[in-house]
Amino acid sequence: MKRIWSIALAAVFVLGAFTSARAATEVKMTGDARVYGVFFAEHNYTGWNNASWTSNTPTYAHAGTKTEDRFEIWERFRLRTDFVANEAVKFRLGIKVEDTWGHGTLTAANPAVAIAVYQAYLQFKFPGCSAEITAGLQDIDLPISNMFYGSPVFGGDRIAALTVKAPLIDNTLAVLAGFGRLIDTNRTYDTTTTQVADELDAYFLALPITLEGFKATPWGMIAVAGKNAGYFTAGSSTFSSQSFAENLVSAGTFMTPALWKNDQNAYWWAGGAFEVTALDPVKFYADVIYGAGAQSDRKKSKREGWFLDAGAEYTGWDVLTPKVFGWWSTGEDHSNYNGSERMPQIRSNWGPGNSFLFDDSQVLAKNSNMGMNPVGAWGLGASLDNISFVEKLTHRLTYTYIHGNNNPAAIRAVNAALGSNPYFEMGRDLTSNEFAMGVNFDTKYMIYENLAAVLETGWAHGQFQTSVWGHRLAAKSREGDAWKVACGLTYKF
Template identity: 55%
Template sequence: MKRGALSLLLLVLALGICQKARAETRVKMRGDAFIMANYFQNHNYTGWNKTGTKTEDTFEIWERFRLRADFEANKSVYFRLGLRIINTWGQGTFTAANPAAEVLVDVAYLQFKWPDTDIEITAGYQALELPQNAIFNSSVIYSDLVAALTVRAPLLPDTLSVLAGFGRFFDSNRTYDNNTTQASDEFDAYFLALPVTLEGFKATPWGMIGVAGRNATYTYKNTADVPEIGNSYDNALFSAASIANMNTANGMGRWKNSQNPYFWAGGSLEVAALDPVRFYADVIYGQGAMSDSKAAKRRGWMVDFAAQYTGLSVVTPQVFAFWSTGEDNSTANGSERLPYLRSQWGPGRSFLFESGQDLPRDTSTYTTPVGIYGFGASLNDISFMEKLSNRATFVYVQGNNSPRAIRAARLLNASYMTMGHDLSRNEHLLGFNVDTKYSLYENLDVILQTGWAHGQFQESVWGHRLVSQAESNGNNIWLLALGFSYKF
C-alpha cells in the first residue's frame, strides 16, 4: 500500500478514535489479535511443497491484528470498515529495520434496515457463508468474503425468514476489456436461503446459481497465507480436462462456451426434539458447465450426518460421518466431484480440514473436502476446571476417486490433484487433534493445538519419489501450535 493511502487510513482511524466524526454519527470499534508459534513437521506428508520442489521450514511465528470500526448514523444504519495486518515474524510488516506496509481491507460494507420494517440490507465487501450445520463448522461450497448485496427478512415471526443476495466474485477486466472483443471475464452468483424454525426442529433449504465467464481469472487473495490452500478456484470448480490447456492469463481454452452456468442446491437439518440428543444432516448437490463439452462437465453430491449428546456438564460427545462422490475411471466424461469455491467445512474442527481452528494459520493438513468419505468422533467442550476447556477429535478419511482418473488428471495438469490432499479409493488418512484453551482474562486466551495425521498413499498414482519421501517420514504429520488470542 502506498504511503499516502496508508496515512489516510490511519488518519481516518485516529479521527474515529477521537470521536471527531459528525456529531450525529457514533463510532464503535472492536477487534482481535493473536500471536502464535507454530511447529508443523512434514507438510504434505513429505516435508516438501505440493509439487515436491521446495522444502519446508518447520517453525514459524504468526501475528494477526484486525480492527473493525462501525460508523453508526442511528440504530438502523451503519458502515463497517475492517482492516487487517497478518504475516509471519520476519516478513512484510514484521521485518526488522525495513518493514513493508501491509494493511489490508478485511470488510467494508453498509448495513441498514428498510424504514419501519425488519428487512436488513447489506451492501459491500462482507462475509458470506452458505448454510451448513455448525458441527461441521461452515459451508463446503463457500465460506469467505465477497462483494455482495444481501437482504434478510422475516416472513413468519420466529418461524420463517429469507436470505437472498447477489455476489460478484470476479470481474477480471473491470470497466473495459483488453480489446474491442467482448470478454466474459466475470463470475456472478445469486443465492437464496429459507431458514425454518419450529419447536425441536430447524431446516434451511438453499440454492445458488452462478454464471462463470471463460475469460475470468479465478484467483483469490489467500486469506490463510499458506501454500497448502493455493490461490485459485480452478481445481475446486472445474474438471481436469477443462483447465488442461488453459491460458491462465485470461482463462481462454477452459470451455467452448463463453459463459457456463453453475448450480448448487442443498438443505441443512437439525433435530432437537429428542434433546439432550441432537441430530444434524446436510445434503448438497452441485453441477456446472453441463451444456459445454462432455469433458468440461462437473457435477457431484455430498452428504454428512452427526449426532451429539448435550446432557453432560463436563463434555459434549459427538459422532459424525460424511460421503461425497468421486471421480470415475475417465476424465473424458468430465468430473464427478462436487464443484465448490472456498470451503471451511470440517467435522469437529478436525485438523485434517481447514475448519475454523482457534489458531487459524497453518494448523491444518488441508485435505480436499470432496471425493472422500469417512467418519469420526469428538469430545467437545471438555471442562473439568474453571476457565479451561478442551476438545479431542479423531477422523478417518477414505478416498472415493478412481486411481485411473487421478493419473489421467495429473497427465493433463500435474497440479490438479496432489498427494495427501486428494485420495484414490486405495488411500486413506487418520487424523487426531487435541485443542486446549485457557482464559487468562475475560478477553485473553492461551491456546494450545496439537495434531497428528497419518496417510497411506498409492505409488502407482503419485510416483515413487513423493510416496517414498512420505514413507521416510512414516507417512506422518505432526503439529504443535501455541498462541495468545486477545479480543476487545
C-alpha cells in the same frame, strides 16, 4: 509508504470523531489480536510444496521443488469499526494486519506496511419494515448445520456482495437473498478491443425455517462463470494451494481441446441444512447438497456430484460434549472424458471438530492443517468437545478418518498427461485405494475474560499409491507422519 498509511489511518479516525460530533454518529470498535508460533513437520505428507498455478494460461509449478520451513511466528490484528447513525443505519470498516515475524509488517528487519481491508459495508433497515440490506465487502457463508464449520461449497470474508435479510413469519420463517461478484479479472477494460467474459458472479437464496425442536434451511445458489476469469491465479482457500480452477472445472477440461467451449457456463447448487433438538440433550445434524455446472459445454467439461454429512452430540454433561460425525460424496469414475462426478465448489471451509485434516475452525489459523478435500471422499470421526475439569481450562480431542472415492485411473491419467499438477494433488485428493487419518488435541486457558492462551496440536498419517503419484512423492510420504504444535495468545476487545 508506512508514513502514508499512518496518515491515512489517522485521518479515518479524526473523520470519525468529527462525524460523531456533528451528526451524533456513534463509533464502536471491536477487534482481536493473535500472536503465536507454529511448528509444522511434513506439510503435504512430504515436507515439500504442492504444485501451484502460476498464470491463467494456465501454467503451473510442479510439486516437490521446495522444502518446508518448519517454524514460524505469526501475528494478526483485526480492527472492526462501526459508524452507527441510529438503530437502522450503520457502516462497518474492518482492517487487518497479518504476517510472519521477520518477513513483513511489525518486524524490525523489514517494516513494510501490509494493511488490508476485509470488511467495508453499509447496512440499513428498509423504512417501515424489518428487512435488512447489506452492501459491500462482507462475510457470507452458505447454510451449514452447527455440527460442521463452514460450507463445502462457498463461504468466507472479503466477499463483495449485496444481501437482503428479512423475516417472513416471526420466529418461524425468514429469507436471505443476495448477489456477489467473486471475480472481475480485467475490471473496467478488457485487454483488447474484443470483449471477453472475465467475471464470476453468484446469486443465492436461503429460507431458514425454525420450529420447536427442529430447524431446516433449504438454500440454492446459481453462479455464472466467464471463460476468461482468473480462476487459475485467484486463490480460493485460506490455507492449501487450492484455487477456483480445480474447485469448479473438470479434469477433462485440461484434455484436448483444452478449456471451455462456451464463453459463459452456469453452475448451480441446491441443498438443505437440518438440526433436530427435540430429543435434547441428544441433538442431530445433517446437510444434503447437490451441485452441477458446465452442463451445456463439452461432455468432458461437465461437473456434477453429491455431498452429504451427518452428526450427533450429547450435551447433557457439564464436563464434556461427545460428538460423532461422518460424510460421503461422489468421486471421479474411471474416465475424464465423460466429465467430473465430484460436486463443484467455489471456496470451501468445511470441517468437523477442528480437525487437523481440514481447513476449518483453527484459532491459530495460519499454517494450521493438512488442507485435504472432503469432496470426492467419505469419512468418519468422533470428538470430545468442551472438556473442562478445571475452571477456565477447556480441551477438545478429535479423531478423523478419510477414505477416497476417486477412481485411480482418472487421477493417474491426468498425472500422466500433465505431471505433478495442481488439479489433483497427493495428500489433498484421494483415490479409492487411499486413506488418511488425523488427530488433534486443542487447549484453551482463559487468563482473563478476554485474554486466552491457546495450544493446538495435530497429527496425520496417509497411505498413497505409487502408481498414481509416482515413486518420488509416495516414497517421501512414507518417511514420517505430519504433525504440528501451535501455541500463542489471543485477545478480544
